[in-house]
Amino acid sequence: MQIEALRLKNFRNYKELALSPHPGVNLFFGRNGSGKTNLLEAVHYCSLGRSHRISNDANVVKNGEAFALSSVSIQNMLGKREIAVRFHPDEVQKKTILIDQKKIAKFSDMMGCLRCVIFSPEDLGLIKEGPSLRRRYLDMMISQINKGYFIALQQYRAGMDQRNAVIRNMKTNGTGNLSILSAFEETMAEPAAVIIRERRKVIALLSEIATETYQRISDTDEVFKLSYHSSVKEENGIAETLCRLFRENREDDIRMGFTSVGPHRDDLILTLNRNQMKQFASQGQIRTAALSMKLSQMRILKDLSGEEPVLLLDDVMSELDRKRRACLIGEISDFQTFITCADRDDVDCDKVDRMWQVSAEDGEAIVEEI
Ligand SMILES: Nc1ncnc2c1ncn2[C@@H]1O[C@H](COP(=O)(O)OP(=O)(O)OP(=O)(O)O)[C@@H](O)[C@H]1O
Ligand SMILES: [Mg+2]
Structure with missing residues (x-):
């Protein structure tokens, strides 16, 4: 299973984002507070319809905006699919989930479309x-x-x-x-x-x-x-x-x-x-x-x-010693992986297929491929 495209609108500190991840290992590095965890949170939002953080849904809406949108195009063994989750705090139905542009009636219908595992220091x-x-x-x-x-x-x-x-x-x-x-x-x-x-x-x-x-x-x-x-x-x-x-x-x-x-x-x-x-x-x-x-x-x-779930590793490399890090890297070769870290040297660059720098300007995140 893999994500072919990720699109965000007014999600946390992202005004607008469109990126095409590699089917292998994607590394996102950048300073503290730039928007790395927000990016993984947006992927998780499309997987389980909620944040992995213990946080109120309303917090995902970018400050001053009316709604937040996270959407992914995925390829799984059944074919291509587009999953979008929109959160609009002022509407009666605050959360809307669309699969292939069609609103789904039951939350349960999104389960299993995009499977992911997130690993963060809080674990x-x-x-x-x-x-x-x-x-x-x-x-x-x-x-x-x-x-x-x-x-x-x-x-x-x-x-x-x-x-x-x-x-x-x-x-x-x-x-x-x-x-x-x-x-x-x-x-x-x-x-x-x-x-x-x-x-x-x-x-x-x-x-x-x-x-x-x-x-x-x-x-x-x-x-x-x-x-x-x-x-x-x-x-x-x-x-x-x-x-x-x-x-x-x-x-x-x-x-x-x-x-x-x-x-x-x-x-x-x-x-x-x-x-x-x-x-x-x-x-x-x-x-x-x-x-x-x-x-x-x-x-x-x-x-x-x-099929392999998508793996989201939030800032865990710096927490692991060399041996544990090698063990983790050794296991991820079959999985599409999104790794975040503050320092890009925390991850062995040989293993990285695509690298991105995340920075913030005037409170807005920017992601650039390196
Ligand atoms: N709803 C929101 N609207 C605008 N900005 C937000 C919103 N929620 C969070 N932010 C901003 O997002 C930034 C935090 O992003 P994130 O947690 O992704 O950082 P990070 O890159 O993972 O940092 P670290 O390396 O410290 O973990 C903070 O600057 C915070 O102010
Ligand atoms: Mg973080």
């Missing part, structure tokens, strides 16, 4: 921080290989919003309609079961690849493993178990004002030689684990979809 948080980053990592990966998973996530979140509204109402008023609560719990249980089943499946594959990748990068026999920690332990009857858990937790949930069990609270547990990494890992082990998780994500996306 160290996958190991060190709370479970939400790890769930996001899983959700973004699985949504790109399984549209049904993305739909289940949407349905589950919608059901939970409704259940939480009833719960908060009960907390405030002291009473409420239990049959409505029960109905919302039932609508959440089926999609929740899909989410849990798919996560279990992918994590099993991921763990196997990550163990091998970790040993290769670190040149040790340390065993890095990933496992799923869920409120549901049963193999079968997941939806029924969840319905029971929702029911059993109602009192606590009403007291706290939110739904306290379900896949939105599950975690991906990372261990090294059976010790939880979050508590025991050294800085170097954390870096190796984060890199292994990303390389495994690339492999899973490739193996399960049958």
Whole structure:
């Protein structure tokens, strides 16, 4: 899979941009704050319809402009496609997605059109921080290989919003309609079961690849493993178990004002030689684990979809030592890759097929091929 053209309009600090990336390795270098991450964010926007940054959609609109547009022309195994995402904060339908110039009715229809993996220094948080980053990592990966998973996530979140509204109402008023609560719990249980089943499946594959990748990068026999920690332990009857858990937790949930069990609270547990990494890992082990998780994500996306995702490496080269950098470079030869860095010497120029300089003038980004 590859991007043949990228076009932006009023996206972050880009007034207007049109570029044709190379099918191999593309390097974007430039000073801090010039617009390198913004460029990768725009690609991600066309892949998952949202930013990889934890940020409000409205922030992607260039200051003082009415809308932002990011669009890509891609070539995948099904042929050529054009994907465009437009964000217009003042319109009723703020986000519009067009595939081949036709507005799509459902967000899920864009999943899997442009598959990408993004790797940035913040990914160290996958190991060190709370479970939400790890769930996001899983959700973004699985949504790109399984549209049904993305739909289940949407349905589950919608059901939970409704259940939480009833719960908060009960907390405030002291009473409420239990049959409505029960109905919302039932609508959440089926999609929740899909989410849990798919996560279990992918994590099993991921763990196997990550163990091998970790040993290769670190040149040790340390065993890095990933496992799923869920409120549901049963193999079968997941939806029924969840319905029971929702029911059993109602009192606590009403007291706290939110739904306290379900896949939105599950975690991906990372261990090294059976010790939880979050508590025991050294800085170097954390870096190796984060890199292994990303390389495994690339492999899973490739193996399960049958084609290579586009790889976005945001400022990670300077963070990696020579060995880890060589490992990463060694893996990317099959993938169309966008690498950003402040200093172009951070990347071995022999491996780069096309190089671009990003600079900013009067707050606007300019990209020039070198
Ligand atoms: N909505 C927006 N409108 C205009 N400019 C914006 C908007 N959002 C961000 N910017 C500008 O974009 C620039 C940051 O761009 P970006 O994060 O891509 O930089 P970078 O090149 O990746 O820098 P670094 O090397 O420090 O990571 C900042 O100057 C910021 O002010
Ligand atoms: Mg950046």
